[in-house]
Amino acid sequence: MKKVLTIVGGLVVGLVVLGLAIFFFVSGTSKKLACKSSSGTITIMYNDEKLTGYTANGYTFDQDGQNDIVKQIGIDAYIQEFEAWMASEPDGSCTRK
Numbered sequence: 001m002k003k004v005l006t007i008v009g010g011l012v013v014g015l016v017v018l019g020l021a022i023f024f025f026v027s028g029t030s031k032k033l034a035c036k037s038s039s040g041t042i043t044i045m046y047n048d049e050k051l052t053g054y055t056a057n058g059y060t061f062d063q064d065g066q067n068d069i070v071k072q073i074g075i076d077a078y079i080q081e082f083e084a085w086m087a088s089e090p091d092g093s094c095t096r097k
Contacts, residue, residue, distance in 0.1 A: 033079055037061065037092035046075055 002076045030045035040058015044051060045052045050070055054061050079096075086092040 007068055032097040033082065033094055035082070035086045035092065035094040037086060037089040041088060044079075046070075046079070048075060050075065051078075 032043055032045050034043045037042065040056065042056040042059045042061060042062055043054060044061075045053040050067050051063055055061060066078070075082075083094045086094050
């Protein structure tokens, strides 16, 4: 029984480490749009073609649905529209990183 628990524990730890590595790789290689307002914060990570990830506090974000919009209008137009929307929020602003 101990052997099985050790194997399962090792697999869980391995998957967590792999997930963190993927997150930090995507985070480190993507462009970022960091936005904040009185409602919360959101950072959108993207490349030249699509949204690659996000972190949000106080906002909900449907990455798949938003990527559908990116396919229609392009990433540059999407980022400009997102910045304009955030500027319309109370105390809203964005910074490109």
